[in-house]
Amino acid sequence: MLIVRLIYESLSFAFNSLRANKLRTFLSLLGITIGIFSIISVFTVIDSLESFIKDSLNSLGSEIVYVQQMPWGLEEGETEYPMWKYIKRPLATHEETTEIIRQANSVQSAAFWYGFGKSVQSGSNELDNAIILATSYGLYDLWNLEVVKGRYFSEHEMKSGAPVTVIGDQIVEKLFKDVNPIGKTLKIQGYKFRIVGVYKRSGQDLFGTSMDRYIHISDISAVSLVDIRNRNYNQTIGVKAKPGVDGDYLMAELEKVLRSIRRLKPMEENNFALNRSSQLTGRFEQLFTGINLAGAIIGGFSIIVGGFGIANIMFVSVKERTKIIGIQKSLGAKRYFILLQFIFEAIVLSILGGIVGLVLIYIGALIVSYATEFQIMLTAANIVKGLVISSVIGFIAGYMPARAAARLDPVIAINSL
DSSP states (O other): OHHHHHHHHHHHHHHHHHHHTHHHHHHHHHHHHHHHHHHHHHHHHHHHHHHHHHHHHHHHOTTEEEEESSOSSOOTTOSSOOHHHHHTSOOOOHHHHHHHHHHOTTEEEEEEEEEEEEEEEETTEEEEEEEEEEEOTTHHHHTTOOEEEEOOOOHHHHHHTOSEEEEOHHHHHHHTTTSOOTTOEEEETTEEEEEEEEEOOOOOOTTOOOSTTEEEEETTGGGGTOOOSSSOSOOEEEEEEOTTOOHHHHHHHHHHHHHHHTTOOTTSOOSSEEEOTHHHHHHHHHHHHHHHHHHHHHHHHHHHHHHHHHHHHHHHHHHHTHHHHHHHHHTTOOHHHHHHHHHHHHHHHHHHHHHHHHHHHHHHHHHHHHHSSOOOOOOHHHHHHHHHHHHHHHHHHHHHHHHHHHTOOHHHHHTOO
16 A cells, blocks of 8 residues: 555656646656657667568578579688679579479479569550569479469469469559459560469568569570570579478588589589578678667667756755655655655656657657558567666666655754745
8 A cells, every 4th residue: 555655646746746847847858758769769670670681581481492603691611702703603594493303302392583674565554674583383382472363374384485474463553553464465575475363462571572573474485585594694493391301401412412413523612502591590680689789879878868857857856845855754754655755756757758759659650651661660578668768767867866855854854945
């Protein structure tokens, strides 16, 4: 009951202080508001960015190995990225994909793909530099693709290079608007492709793996559009392991198979790169740790300034209520009662400033999410973090004024001016 009474009286004193000294309280609480806004907004943006990047990494597939010309980072024993060496490496090919499927026992599915830009026309509508994604049949299983209208390619259509295509949602919006595109024709560089399906809208990720903006065709039919033998279109082979197969085992088997396909001698180094999303995860985690630390330091200074503001309010409050403190002590109030009364008041004031800061962050997150494709969310964890920080700052800022109030002599306090 004593704690409830203390909290009730502290709330009353805090709100009375707000009403009686609006400008002073506003200016003092502004520091806490800015501090909480600074530190929690940094945490919120970083958390949202981290979630976006992790989702992007997941879209790459943690169990998928990418066979490419260049690695996603430094290879073992390297101190710098030798671009000159990687450019000389041969590019991945459709034939290598077929051999990987045939020779590697741990492989569930594999697909070969590359992309390029071309102008696309449908009737009177034209789209400049549209992204054409040319792949082998296995991409459907590899990327877990979803078709919402029509159907996916048949295996025969892919392997024979039939002039059919499955397109993304953004392509539909730009070329067909409200018209059902199934059965319609696209013209790419004079070649006609019949639309057989539309992919489910998935949104853009960090690595551009979304099918929304792609015109997907068979890599066999794309040979008539581009010369992949003599030009780098980032040709890639994606390989997924069978269920229960360890990723390291898949990497080892792929290395063995590819060395055999490319006829590398035992002492020759690999002329291909095997990449996995796990190679990027550790680097991003280090980056986010550093940014979080920097944000905490910057926001911490604002919080400290806000703490001084709360301390100032409390010292003034102690001085204004000296007579009341004297009367309370003369009636038998213990030191801890006075101490807790002012500490609770400081915490309440600090939390009010923190709540205002959190509300501003929430409004800002809604505006940014509405105006851009980047989604920012104020999580429950960050709300709790903001309130806890506010409470701790309130306790620290209120302790010295509360201690001074608790140690007042009741006779001197009652007779003070």
